[in-house]
Amino acid sequence: MKASDLFVKALENEGVEYVFGIPGEENLDLLESLSKSNIELILTRHEQGAGFMAATYGRLTGKPGVCLSTLGPGATNLVTPVAYAQLGAMPMVVITGQKPIKERHQGQFQIIDVVDMMTPITKYTQPIISASSIPSHVREAFRRAEDERPGASHLELSDDIAREEVNANPITPSFSRRPITEHKAVRHVLQLLKDAKHPVLLIGAAANRKITAKMLRAFVDKTGIPFITTQMGKGVINEDHPRWLGNAAVSDGDYPHRAIEKADLILNVGHDVVEKPPFMMKTGVNDDRKVVHINFQGAQVDSVYFPHASMIGDIGNSIWQLKEGIEPQEHWDFDFMLKVRDHMRDHTDEGADDSRFPILPQRLVEDVREVMPDDGVIALDNGIYKIWFARNYPAREPNTVLLDNALASMGAGLPSAMAAKLVNPEKKVMAICGDGGFMMNSQELETAVRMNLDIVIVILNDSGYGMIKWKQQHMGLSDYGLDFNNPDFVKYAESYGAKGYRVDSIDNLIPMMKECLNKPGVHLIDVPMDYSQNDRLLNEEIPERSRAIKTY
Numbered sequence: 001m002k003a004s005d006l007f008v009k010a011l012e013n014e015g016v017e018y019v020f021g022i023p024g025e026e027n028l029d030l031l032e033s034l035s036k037s038n039i040e041l042i043l044t045r046h047e048q049g050a051g052f053m054a055a056t057y058g059r060l061t062g063k064p065g066v067c068l069s070t071l072g073p074g075a076t077n078l079v080t081p082v083a084y085a086q087l088g089a090m091p092m093v094v095i096t097g098q099k100p101i102k103e104r105h106q107g108q109f110q111i112i113d114v115v116d117m118m119t120p121i122t123k124y125t126q127p128i129i130s131a132s133s134i135p136s137h138v139r140e141a142f143r144r145a146e147d148e149r150p151g152a153s154h155l156e157l158s159d160d161i162a163r164e165e166v167n168a169n170p171i172t173p174s175f176s177r178r179p180i181t182e183h184k185a186v187r188h189v190l191q192l193l194k195d196a197k198h199p200v201l202l203i204g205a206a207a208n209r210k211i212t213a214k215m216l217r218a219f220v221d222k223t224g225i226p227f228i229t230t231q232m233g234k235g236v237i238n239e240d241h242p243r244w245l246g247n248a249a250v251s252d253g254d255y256p257h258r259a260i261e262k263a264d265l266i267l268n269v270g271h272d273v274v275e276k277p278p279f280m281m282k283t284g285v286n287d288d289r290k291v292v293h294i295n296f297q298g299a300q301v302d303s304v305y306f307p308h309a310s311m312i313g314d315i316g317n318s319i320w321q322l323k324e325g326i327e328p329q330e331h332w333d334f335d336f337m338l339k340v341r342d343h344m345r346d347h348t349d350e351g352a353d354d355s356r357f358p359i360l361p362q363r364l365v366e367d368v369r370e371v372m373p374d375d376g377v378i379a380l381d382n383g384i385y386k387i388w389f390a391r392n393y394p395a396r397e398p399n400t401v402l403l404d405n406a407l408a409s410m411g412a413g414l415p416s417a418m419a420a421k422l423v424n425p426e427k428k429v430m431a432i433c434g435d436g437g438f439m440m441n442s443q444e445l446e447t448a449v450r451m452n453l454d455i456v457i458v459i460l461n462d463s464g465y466g467m468i469k470w471k472q473q474h475m476g477l478s479d480y481g482l483d484f485n486n487p488d489f490v491k492y493a494e495s496y497g498a499k500g501y502r503v504d505s506i507d508n509l510i511p512m513m514k515e516c517l518n519k520p521g522v523h524l525i526d527v528p529m530d531y532s533q534n535d536r537l538l539n540e541e542i543p544e545r546s547r548a549i550k551t552y
Contacts, residue, residue: 003131004029004162006170008037010138013170016066018042018057018422019095020050024070026097029162042422042451044415045443047074051081051094052415052441053422055152056379058091060399060423062209064145064153065090070097075114080409082152083121087274087406088232089205091150093141094118100160101129118154123147125154131166139171148178148296149206149272178296181313181321189267189292189311190325196265196290197333199225200245204271205232205406206295212316213237213398216269219323225267226337228256230275231386231405235395245337246344248275249390253543255344259337262551267322269294270315273302274406281305294318336551343549347542348392357506358528361388364460364509368432369393371513375400376428377420381413381437384467384534385460389432411440414457418444421453428517431457435486436465445496448522456516457498457524459489466531473535493524502526 001009007030011019020042023031034041044050047069054065065085069078075096085092096114118125124144126137141153193199207216213236220227226243229236234247246256260266268291281291281304293299293307294315311318351362365388372378374396380386380403395401402416417431438459448455465482472479490500499521503509509527516523 001166002029002033002162003134003164003166004033004157005036006131006134006166006168007138007157007162008033008039010135010170011039011066012037014138014142014173015063019066019068020044020053020057021068021095022047022050022070022074023068024074024097026070026099026159027068027157029159030068030095030097030157042447044447046441047077048081048411049415049441049444049447051078051092052084052412053419054094055081055085055088055090055092056402056416056419057423058085058145058150059088059402060420062146063091064093064142065419066093066095068095071099071114072112075117076112079117079121080407081412082118082154084404084407084409084412085152086121086123088404089150089406091145092152093145094122094152094154096154096156098127098156098158101127101158102160115154115156122152122154125156127156128158128161131161131164132168134166135168135171139173142173178314180317181311185309185311186318186321186325189309190322192265192290192292192309193267193322193326194329197331198263198337199265199267199332200259200263200337201225201227202230202248202260202266202268202271203227203233203236204230204269204275206272207233207236207270207315208398209316210398212270212319215316215319215323219319222323223326223328224332224334226259226334226341228259230271231390231403232275233270234390234393234401234403235398236270238396239394240396244394245341247390249387250538253539253546254391255340255347255542255546258340258546258549262336264289266291267294268292268307269319271295273300273305336549340546340549343545347545352392355506356530358462358530359503359506359509360530360533361385362392363506364527364529365389365392367510367513368430368458371510371517372430373428376430377402377417377424379403379413379417379420379429379431381431381433382408382410382467383434383437383460383465384470384531385432385434385529387538410434410437413437414441414444414448417455417457418448418451418453421455422451429455430513430517431455433457433459434466435459435461435463436484439486442492445493445498445522445524449497453522454520455522456513457522458513459524459526460529461486461489461526462529462531466529466534470531470534470538474539489524489526493522496522498522498524500524500526503528
């Protein structure tokens with residue numbers, strides 16, 4: 001068969017449903033082979049959109065999402081989503097084309113070393129220099145992408161290799177199970193738990209999986225140990241749970257950090273240094289608090305993270321073993337932690353019914369929570385509003401809040417929402433994007449309309465890069481260089497065949513979102529935002545009020 005046919009058969013062998021991307025002339029044989037397969041090509045308007053969709057597919061399914069580009073500029077456009085998948089532990093396989101490797105007639109036109117470019121941001125990158133090596137390279141790319149810690153793999157297929165004749169077959173994926181924690185490690189951590197007086201759970205991104213979530217809920221319900229979530233760990237346990245102490249949305253000074261200060265044992269579940277935990281540990285500080293690393297792989301030691309004990313293996317099984325080996329201890333004391341929780345809830349409730357317009361972020365979060373069902377998915381782009389959603393939006397099911405606190409790239413919100421709807425067609429899906437991040441990949445509106453997706457896009461309009469303005473203000477610097485003009489978002493949406501709406505009062509946001517969520521098609525809502533209180537609230541009021549909570 002032709003090598004490109006073999007390549008596609010290898011993809012089918014891996015269970016690939018979709019390939020996201022933009023083909024070029026170097027991919028035409030592969031494109032022809034895809035057209036005769038069961039795999040659907042999702043043609044996007046920019047390679048970044050394709051990469052973000054593939055990464056989110058991987059995040060939600062646990063199977064590598066696949067994206068495709070040509071050589072040169074097509075491949076360079078994939079660098080950001082590849083880094084997004086790699087830092088965020090999302091399984092993804094990237095396929096790029098290349099000029100013929102045996103005879104080239106165009107000199108160095110469009111030629112860059114894509115394999116070398118991808119090496120530092122992938123787990124595996126290989127040029128395919130022989131058609132007969134396709135089965136092993138494809139199998140290894142998928143294996144590496146899926147293995148813990150998940151991430152990105154890359155394969156380069158030149159057009160002369162793609163059209164070669166080959167006699168080979170795909171390699172069948174092998175059956176494998178993740179190892180479980182060794183019993184001596186379990187006994188050691190159980191003893192730490194029994195000796196502790198104020199244990200607490202910190203739940204991160206790697207725990208955001210169905211079985212792990214089930215085990216953690218059972219553990220918390222049996223022991224009563226309170227828990228804090230990281231941004232990418234939201235929803236592992238329903239955050240309406242009476243033992244949820246809040247989200248580590250900012251690095252320091254918030255209510256959950258007071259609970260961390262009180263803790264003498266932190267069970268750090270599914271978290272790693274990519275989510276920056278400087279509030280937990282500091283080198284050179286005399287601290288009796290113990291940190292236990294519970295994850296699929298060992299801890300990457302860093303100046304802000306050097307755990308005292310580890311449980312390495314399947315997280316769900318590790319938590320199950322702890323649950324089976326522990327009973328609530330009479331000397332455990334969570335009174336201060338639960339007091340912190342009550343103060344946090346009082347504070348988050350304060351802005352929830354604020355009637356000012358343009359809308360404050362606290363009110364926006366409350367209104368979105370009201371209209372979204374428990375299993376509804378919100379996909380956030382990157383901006384200051386991400387902090388407010390992490391703090392104030394109680395996620396009720398795993399992977400219902402898609403945000404990126406690893407690469408923290410702008411431009412991912414809309415493509416992520418599109419992939420979420422593709423994976424979960426029965427669920428309500430809403431993209432929440434700042435005006436800056438939305439415009440970075442706004443052309444994917446056309447893709448969403450062409451795919452007949454039912455999604456709602458909420459644009460938070462403040463005509464500026466709000467996150468950086470917040471940092472600028474906090475540093476006492478002048479307001480400079482971060483303001484811009486926006487298009488008429490209603491007309492912009494309509495030009496792509498979507499429906500456009502503009503909020504003109506606080507009272508019509510909820511009815512408008514409900515209407516859009518219950519109608520088919522792509523709906524965009526332009527929401528004027530007021531971020532003027534961010535510096536005072538996040539940098540002054542919240543730290544002052546959390547510090548004022550008495551420990552006795």
